[in-house]
Amino acid sequence: MRSEHVLSAPLTEEWVxxxxxxLAPRLTPEGDARAFVVDAPxxxxxxxxxGLIHPVLAAPAYPRGIAARVHVVTTHPDHRRLGCARAVVSALLDHLADVDDVTLFELHTSPEAAPLYRELGFSGSPAPMxxxxxRQAAGAVAGGQPESTWVPPQQFADTLPRPAAYVCL
Known part of the structure; x- marks a missing residue:
């Protein structure tokens, strides 16, 4: 679907x-990729x-140092404007947060799709957002907006490996 409906020119059979x-081995439970689909009738x-999960340097806003990039979202033209994209993105984000413990999410999008991502909590220009x-208790999100967790700087610093912290300083 990415080749047919997102890219400016379809990929060759070799690239597909x-x-x-x-991607196949990365979509296993041990892998770093997660995908959600909506089936057509x-x-x-x-x-x-x-979504692709990857490590990042931990910070107070994402203390576990786990991020995910929403790599591709696509909807077949016959099924657009029906909530399908919202459904697959919401399922992906919920799974990444609740199961994989991801707290930092990134994506690049088109200006046309940016309003959807803003409604879901992303900010910034379409590339990148x-x-x-x-997570909150029982996976609930209060008021539709995520709750921030603040860690005091000294507590956060104590979690860093000393050599890495010194190199960064």
Whole structure:
């Protein structure tokens, strides 16, 4: 779907095969990729969202140092404006936050799709947009907005490996 509906020119069969071969092992529970889809009534895919998990240097806003990039979101033209993109992105973000403990989210988007991501909590220009999101009890989000967790600077500094902290300083 990315090749057909997102990119300016479709990928060759060779690139689709290479991408599939690379992505398949990453979509396992041990892998670093997560995907959610909405099926169309005819059994084809109506929409999909793919996120890639990666480490980042920990910070007070994301103390575990785990981030995710929303790599691709696409909806088949026949199923646009029906909430499919919102459904797959919301499911992806919820899973990444609740199961994978991701708190920093990043994405690049088109100006047309930016309002959806802003409604979901992202900020910034369409390329890039960022969001931090923390879990609450039972996965609830108060008032539709994520609750921030502040860690005192000394407490955060105590969690850093000393050699890494000294190198950064």
């Amino acid at each position: 095969r290479r991408g599939s071969d690379e 005819d059994g084809t895919m109506a929409a999909c969202a793919l 960022r969001m931090t999101r923390h």
